[in-house]
Amino acid sequence: MDEDRVAYEPVSVKxxxxxxxxxxxxLIDLSYSAVLLGSDDIAEEVLDLESQMEVLHLQARMGLLMAARNPEDAESLAPVLGVVGAAEKVSDAAGDIAKVVLEDIGLPEAMRAALPEAVESVERAPVIAESAYVGRTLGDITLETETGVRVIAIRRDGEWLLNPGPETTFLAEDVALLRGPRKGLTEVYETLTGEAYVQPEPPEQATSDLERAVDSIVLMKNMSELAVDLAYGSVLFDSKPVAEEVLELEAEVDALQSRFEAWVLRAAGRADDPVDLRGLVQLARATEVISDAALEISEGVLRGIGTHPVVAAAVEESDEVIVRFTVDPESELVGRTLGDAAVKTETGMRVIAVRHTGRESRRTGREGGDWVISPGATTEIEPGDVLLAKGTRTGAGRLSDLVS
Structure with missing residues (x-):
């Protein structure tokens, strides 16, 4: 047991x-991808990362306890503990989703039919020594530019590299986690592994109470992921209006779960084997936990305690950055929609919220507008709009150029 003991050591809480x-x-990406692909390998990666998160959780708590020396410290650090606990909740929920696959809990085929539209494709690629990428850096290969595929993590000798940058070199026996469009994934996967990439063929759906239940889970997943992104954004920019959007999303996820339960109960009466629905129930429960965790992340902002500098700095320095830009009146985006301007294609950034500052707020009746959450291709951009976006640092630079 001693080798599993986590002792205190001075670490940067940030x-x-x-x-x-x-x-x-x-973990969110991998757990749902494991369900979509029915992949034990990806599900095992989830449990491996979940174990790593447990260590990080203890290290963060130890560091915060050492930092609290008086009541003022305790007050300012309380929301940080909330952020730490929320990340651990997400990890536990992802582990529960992975166990749907590993423990054969039971999942109707309709679930796999719906998930491809809800999950950005993620694939696990063991790197062979003969790969043309071995010994080359990500910057040299320019994967994201050439194929649209991003290496989101690399496991090497049992350790995880969560922030591979342009200088990161592929080595034989690495396990790369890739995210991107199917066409690009096919090329990159085959180059790394030397094996043909077989795309999963989702079965057809039939309209039923079961399909409605599945649609609810897909929507819950999308809302929960968005809530997590917005929660970190609210912390980074100390924005109560964004935190309030997280609160609304969490309430919507709760309402969706209630409807989901009703549809599952109806479907169980018609199912040949109701036991196959257990996986759906576990997925919904885990997804709801993720939305609860998002609310915990933004709770300090909602309660007016403010954002501790260490949390804002951590969000700024994480792998996928969250940025906030104001659209210049001379920007080429003005008067165009996100779809027309192909913002995601051109920059690699996903716009998660837009605030039309020239409009009247439906809540306050004053100028400033409300946040448009999860804007679509038809969302038009106006001068002075505020964009909240998520993606790589390189993509953030490209988006900055676009809005200027």
């Missing part, structure tokens, strides 16, 4: 928090 944020977001 660095630990940044790694926890990156790990939590990666």
């Amino acid at each position: 660095d630990v928090l940044a790694e926890m944020k990156d790990t939590a977001e990666l």
Whole structure:
């Protein structure tokens, strides 16, 4: 047991928090991808990362306890503990999702039919010594530019590299986690592994109470992921209006779960084997926990305690950055929609919220507008709009150029 003991050691709480944020977001991606692909290998990676998160969780708590020396410290650090606990909750929920696959809990085929539209493709690629990428850096290969595929993590000798940058070199026996479009994934996967990439063929759906239950989970997943992104954004920018959007999303997820339960109960009466629905129930429960965790992240902002500098710094230095830009009147985006401007394609950044500052707020009746959450391709950009976006540092630079 002694080798599993986590002893206190001086570590940067900021660095630990940044790694926890990156790990939590990666766990969400991997756990749902494991379900989509029915992949035991990806599910095992989830449990491996979950174990790593447990260590990070203890290190963060120890560091924060050592930092609290008086009541003022305790008050300012309380929301930080909330962020730490929330990341751990996301990790536990992802582990529960992975166990749907590993423990054969039971999942109807309709779930796999719906998930491809809800999950950005993630694939696990063991790197062979003969790969043309071995010995080359990500910057040299320019994967993201050439294929649209991003290496979101690399496991090497049992250790995780969660923030591979342009200088990171591929080595034989690495395990790379890739995210991107199917066409690009096919090329990169085959180059790394030397094996043909077989795309999963989702079965057809039939309209039923079961399909409605599945649709609810997909929507819950999308809302929960968005809530986590917005929660970190609210902390980074100490924005109560963004935190309030997290609160609304969490309430919507709760309402969706209630409807989901009703549809599952109806479907169980018609199912040949109701036991196959257990996995759906576990997925919904875990997804709801993720939305609860998002609310915990933003709770300090909601209660007016403010953002501790260490949390804001950790979010800024994490793998996927969250940025806030104001659209210049001379920007080429003005008068165009996000789809027309192909913002995601051109920059690699996902716009998670837009505030039309020239409009009247439906809540206050004053100028300033409300946040448009999860804007679509038809969302039009106006001068002075505020964009909240998530992606790589390189992509953030490209988006900065676009809005200027």
